[in-house]
Amino acid sequence: MVPDTLQQLEFDALLALLRGYAGSPLGQAKLLALSPSGDAEVMASRLQKAAEAKEYLRATVGAGAASSALLPVEFSGFTDPATVLAKLAIEGTTLEVREIVELLDMADRAVDVRRALLAARNRFPHLAREAERVGDFHSLLRELQGKILPSGELDDHASPELRRIRREIEKQRAVLLSSLREFQRNQSEESLSQDPIITIRSERFVVPVRAQKKGQVRGVVHGTSSSGQTVYVEPLEAIELNNELVRLREEEAQEIHRILREMTTRLRQRLPELAATAGAIGVLDLAFACGRYALDYNCVIPQFTRSEEARLALKDARHPLLEALCRKKGSTMVPLSLALQDQNRVLVISGPNTGGKTVALKTVGLLALMAKAGLPVPASEAEFPFLGRILADVGDYQSIQESLSTFSAHLVNIASMMESASPDSLILLDELGSATDPEEAGALGVAIVDRFRSSGAFTIASTHHLALKAYAMNTPGVLSANMGFDEQTLGPTYRLEIGWPGKSSGLAIAQRLGLPPDVLDRARQAMSVAHQEVEHFLSRLREEDEIATRLRAEAEEKRVALDQREKEWVDNAQRREAERAAEWERQLEALWRSLEERAEEKLREISTRAATRFRDPKKEAARVVSGIRQQAKEELRGTLVGHWTGATEPQPPGQAVVVKEAQVGDTVRLRSFGRQGVVRNKSENWLEVEIGNLRTKVPLNDVAEVVPPLEPGKAAPKSKVSVHIERVVEGSLSEINVIGERADEARRRVDKFLDNAFLAQMERVRVIHGSGKGILRQALAEMFAEHPHVEKFSPAPQEEGGAGATIVELKV
Missing domain, CATH: 1.10.1420.10 (MutS, DNA mismatch repair protein; Chain A, domain 3)
Structure with a gap:
């Protein structure tokens, strides 16, 4: 990373802030030596340890400590043994008692840390892997620790x-x-x-x-x-x-x-382990320092996107140094949110002076540096591409370091940035085009930003120039944003608003800061008409956006309310359907019980009367079974239709007149179907009723009412329930093809086919079964011989399939 970028974005000041969260000189040294890394594995390793340390602390500190089985980890007692280890590495030297005590104390504390983290290996694998670098000094401690008194003198023993x-x-x-x-x-x-x-x-x-x-x-x-x-x-x-x-x-x-x-010799034998232990404790202390900082500042672990899906997105991001300052003063800061992705990689920020444009740039830059250094970032969400370079030209009075605000210094720095920019770069340009003629500065700013856009780099620039504002609004891949300004209080809101440029509001700020009214009036008179029109346009654009935002919020509220109402409707409909299904199941159960009772009664009757009355009991039983089957089919069909049409539900009172007997041509309403039909034929006990395109036989007591004809000119009342019965294609009722099917499946399909054909009053149908070995033909022939709807059957003529088909004539 370019040292000047680290200086401009105050990375050293950030490390100084984080240093206070480290518990030992070992951790502090590791933290102060941190720098943004270009190695993805190094970044990932640091962030994984920081994430686990954050969760470990959450479980062992505060309210979570009482219920946690984790052992607390403490680093405050460690010292930096670098000098002692360097002396120990020199062959022939002898350590003093205090130096031996320092190493033994480090070993003793490190063993406690090792034990605590290895015990939680499954939950915190990355911390445990680092803890494995800590040596096992139990035997060494048992041998040497008891020989030195707490006063630092050798014990007599x-x-x-x-x-x-x-x-x-x-x-x-x-x-x-x-x-x-x-x-x-x-x-x-x-x-x-x-x-x-x-x-x-x-x-x-x-x-x-x-x-x-x-x-x-x-x-x-x-x-x-x-x-x-x-x-x-x-x-x-x-x-x-x-x-x-x-x-x-x-x-x-x-x-x-x-x-x-x-004792020195014994320690020298463990020198590599002692040195590795000091390094591991430093790394772990750094990880826990990051965890404490993350908990204190509500930080998240940043995510990284692949180059083909590169995305820079921040939600509720805060500048860590500014937030620390606000905490000291007891004030709050306004977070910022933005997203650059796909082709939109350039953001131009405009708005009032002292409105937070520079802070926005520094926030994005510093958080990007933190992510590359493997540190948690203060935001609720943070996503970065793998940035190779972060290049900044941020120099103003807000910088802690020496300002580079002269025009020449800016151009020299920007020229150097252009040479290094690439698609994996983040470019930060503050007050682009300042310190020179406004017209030339605007044109130069457009050219500079467009050059970085062409390079594919993620670019964020702040400006006051109208040329850059217009460029941002009219150029694909460039987003425009502004730092909010309250026209009522004449003060900035420090809120980043993406979508339109902002006004500089220099005169308003000058008024708020106390400039004399006559000076402000003179300044307004000197402003060009075009400039005033642009300012008015931006104000109107902002007002319209606020209205649109409010309307969107209202629409969203209504959408949520409608979703809730729809959910309630669906829940009620499902409940009603469940109740209807339960009622349907109850009716079906009663129907089957009734069918079984009638079947048993008929069989008993046949058995009693067979010997005296019927010459052929088998045919009589088949006839009775056929009748029962036909009656069951009619009742089942009526139950199904009644269920789906709502016929089983109470009917509203109508204008029909109930009569005792229906005649051919009358319109009747059937109980089993819940529908109206026309009587086409009548026998002693049965009526043949036409319902739409369907003809069916029903008993006389199935007629609920006879509907009188409508008066001339009067329209039929609309029913709240309508049922549409599709016409069955005649070809599907005149023949069926069961070639290649097993005998059982073919019998089942043909039986259903004959029932449908019988109901449709078909006199003659064809069953195609193929020749083959004749097994399927024989099985079907046995079924035809006993089927109640079949009058007779025979092989089909040669022109209709010959031995591969059977012609069946029905009893209609």
């Missing part, structure tokens, strides 16, 4: 020899002190010292003696007090005792050095 030496030192010290106290008691009568104390000078025990009395004491003088009134003398009888004590202390120091050298 660090070695048997050290314990022996220290015991000898204590004994020798006790003897020496006893000797010196005896000396002081013997000399007390002569007042040789002012205070009966024993002190140490030059690592030897001595007693204080008045300076004027020092000649009376045999011994070695080791120093004088600051006042010169006292000298410190080692009595002659204490010299050998002191010498022995010094010798023992030197022996102790040698043993301590030997132990430290031995």
